[in-house]
Amino acid sequence: MKNLHSWILLLSIFIYAQGSCQVGIGTTSPRGALDINSPTTNNKGLVLPTNNSPTNMTNPQGGALAEGTVMYDNTEKCVKFYNGSTWSNCLCDTCGPSTSTIIADCTQNGFTGSYTSNIPLSGTTFTVTITNNSFSTSTLNLQPSDLVLSGVTGLTVSSVSPTTATLNAGQSQMLTYTITGTPNNKGTLTGTWSKLSLNCSNSVTVAPGVRFAYWGTAYSIGTSTFSTFNSQLTNTANYGPTGTYNKIGGFNFIDITSILGSATAASLLANYDVICIGANTEIDAASSLKIKGYVDGGGVATILLDQSFNTAIFQTFGGTGSVGAGATNGVTTTDTTNNGVFGTGTNASITGFGQQGRILLSQLASGSVVLATETASTNDIALWKTGTGGRAIFSWDEGVYRSSNITGTVIDTPQEIFLHNIMAYLLNARGF
Template structure:
């Protein structure tokens, strides 16, 4: 049976119509099924409660309806709010640091009591008083009873003072305040008290670390740090990007590089608008050395640079030179950045000069100076075989066998098979006005890169000798750096090579008159050396080559 039911009317307008037909009024209401919880309601036909079932929830004091998704929240607005739901802005925790003109962030907890499970929209509240801050929270639903909402606060305060926020939820309102500090930032960097570790030595790969402390961090992020040293250059302090703690903390900087000299390396660190500086002491790699010494070997005073002392029984008591000085000037320029005085000495092979040379290596000279020999090159040397052999023996023991590069001449007419070096005369044959080009890459060690300190020039360019040189026969395994291109009779014959018999540390030149000694005039080679390091490509090549040899001999990085 199915029918419509009318109460007070014979013409029901639906399944159930409770109204008087004439007046469409009734003085009694509809009383819904009441229970302390909708979970107590049943379906008399069995199974779950039918969708559309309504009831009055006496616990929440509201009407609820059963839907396919379950029982609804209260169907009335702000059920019970007018009498018991309240917001509390005074007791919830407030976090963060807020400074005028500085990006600031934190949070505020807003508590509530006697909520009925009502929903609320997304919250975004701009501060008043001190403007520039915003308190936000996503949309949500109040728990039934007591709970809290966390507001995120962020922005850049417009000034110092008090920022006010008014929070409205469920028809209730409360306010809270945030104190904004003055423009003087509370965040500070401290470069003075953090620990510094590591060993830093001039011209040596060095590493360590430095701790930078800070106070008043506010959780802000900072980018990757990379700070090059000043004063003593060559070091870099680095740290990855990160985030400051809220409050106090520290940042660890890694320090790496090759210090350019001894002394003080300074670093200036800037984070979060604050700056501090610290220094690193760089030890002197050559602290036990008084000066660097360059030795020229020849058989006459006019082969040596004008005014330089000659080695006698002691370092400087054998007379003075009177020859050209372009090569000396270039070597001075190349060694200038190493921070030590540079001394040039001439040596004419003899039993007397052998005594002085030995004292230099033993550091027993009468003047008490501790010398480090950084470069030895042979000019035109027509001295006796016995004397030159004695000198070469000392050089081999104290210099070549210790991995240092020696420039030896195979140029003179009386060149002989000296013991130690120059076995079988290197097959020398006189060549008049030879032309040749020296390839620097054929002289340097495998794995090294030819220096470009004085320009990207790794070749001498074509050299046209103005006098006699010698074509040579290189020993097995030698690295040929230059062959003669003219005269035709000597074409293709080596004139410069690296003798691998001595681990590549003996470099042989068959035209030292032109290349090292008489740098200008009828005995030189065109284009002539200027004495500087940047005048011509030949000058640039020469200085790059000297840079390579002196740094290798000192055991320090090439660049």
């Protein structure tokens, strides 16, 4: 009897379908070509044809698949349909590992340019590549606020190009966000981009930058008079994340000539990593005391003398007598400070330029270490380190940084190697 009832039900469905071209399962009033519904059956789902790949689906009548064919892809865990030429992507946003119809990629370019703390950015951007994998045109309206920066302060997303992106099916577009400002700290800078349901992120390392302050507008490292030596400092092959001295990202030269009088040792220590005191302008005793306080507190300084110049600061650091008139040529000692990351700097011939100061061995403060002497006499001192922790380097002549032995941007002459080993020594002493 049960089988008879089943046959009667199937026959009824068949007769109704033939008469109305509609099929109702669980209902005698189908609301479409197929209506599966009934108070007693609508708690059951529809199980679609299932396969691990759309490429396995076939037309039972032979030939191409019919447009509108639907299946469940149990590899990507989602429903797909055939549009007459290709299979669609997954028909939901959150099912399985399928790819969204529009994707955003921050890894192709991400951050571009150089990022160093305390050095203003120039030409730096963050790039997002968006790709339209759907079958229709999509448009995105863009603003700088789409990109959020974190991990490093002092930076702003100032603009985006283009401001509107219209992508046809299968098309990709690069979105470029301009980043401006000065990184306030070293660390990891992260850019997180989001728009509607799209998002991606990328990161870049912000290397520590050296805040190199100089006093004296003419004869000091950092001024145009020392352009060749400055170019060696700013050459990233010499000083940079992949350079010979790789603990820093670069140098930022800052003129403190006009503000030293109102500064304190504490403010100097907080704002500057290295201070150079130039020659040919006499620094007074009060300012000299601030530089000594800066060094005592952990700062490092390179102090340039010249004939009869900078006696006050020489005496502030414990020297006696006055700066006299010296000779041009010198030679480095065998002290290990002279050797370093840039090579061997001991027993190297060095020369000044123009006039030179002269300091005798007997004039040096107790505990000073001689790094170079005048060639004619080891009692005539050319370079030495002194002060707390040996963090102050004195030079008998500012011209040692701009003589004919300082050429090009590559550090390769004995004098260049010696001087840059001294600079590396100061940076290490400052904690880089």
